[in-house]
Amino acid sequence: MARDPIDLHVDVRGDGFPILMLHGHPGASGCLSVFAHRLSPRYRTICPDLRGYGRSRPRGAFEMDAHLEDLEALLERLHVDRYLLLGWSLGGILALELALRHGDRVAGVIGIATAARPRGSHPPVSRQDLAYTAVAGILNRLKPGWRWNIETFGKRSLFRHLVRRQEPSVYRYLAREGVSAYLKTHPEATRALQQALQQGYDRRSELDRVRCPCLWLAGDRDCHITPEASRETALALADCQWICYRDTAHLFPWEIPERVCRDIETWLSDRPDLGAIAHV
Incomplete structure (x- = not known):
């Protein structure tokens, strides 16, 4: 299987402290524009298309670790040493993996509709x-x-x-x-994710190694990654605030974008050490 890093397509906006933003499945960098638009005036938002998504074409079959290798290569290419992470669904899982790999470089993690042991309650599809x-x-x-x-x-x-x-x-x-x-998600990306889930992905026992501040957000009617799975992750993290939004589901940042972005901005502003630049 292909394991060498590939050059990811990436949308970079703004200046200031970097935030690496990671989309879910199926997804692409554009799905994160709801966050990048709000945060780029004060941060440098970095939104890549993961391997097999959007404009980042795969070179064949790959495993989930390939995403991490690609992201490490991207950060090196952009000369990013220390950064914040924001991950939605699959992107949140990858954010946790990066925090576990590079805890000294990660200033904070924002997890959106995600969990260290993802569990769903989706009804059968007819x-x-x-x-x-x-x-x-x-x-x-x-x-x-x-x-x-x-x-x-x-x-x-x-x-x-x-x-x-x-x-x-x-x-x-x-x-x-x-x-x-959805249309630009390659079958190889779907297979890589399904393989990881079938193997019983579970990083709960490792979460005590994530020492940076975290913000974990959930929708109370999310059946793709349940709020219970999200809260379980938040409780296992050493320094984590958990917010659950009523009457929302997996795509809650598109349902209540103003409130979600405001909560993220508040969490960041309460932690000036995380690198925001002041308004001019």
């Missing part, structure tokens, strides 16, 4: 679910946030498990970032 999702996705791509499509197909599709708040603003995020990220 053919009708798939059909409604396909129609809802196509129509939403053509007319983002169309209320008729949300009411007719969206609420009957698999989107109902990703978001609780079936609002046009959420569907515009899905149209702008979600669908394209």
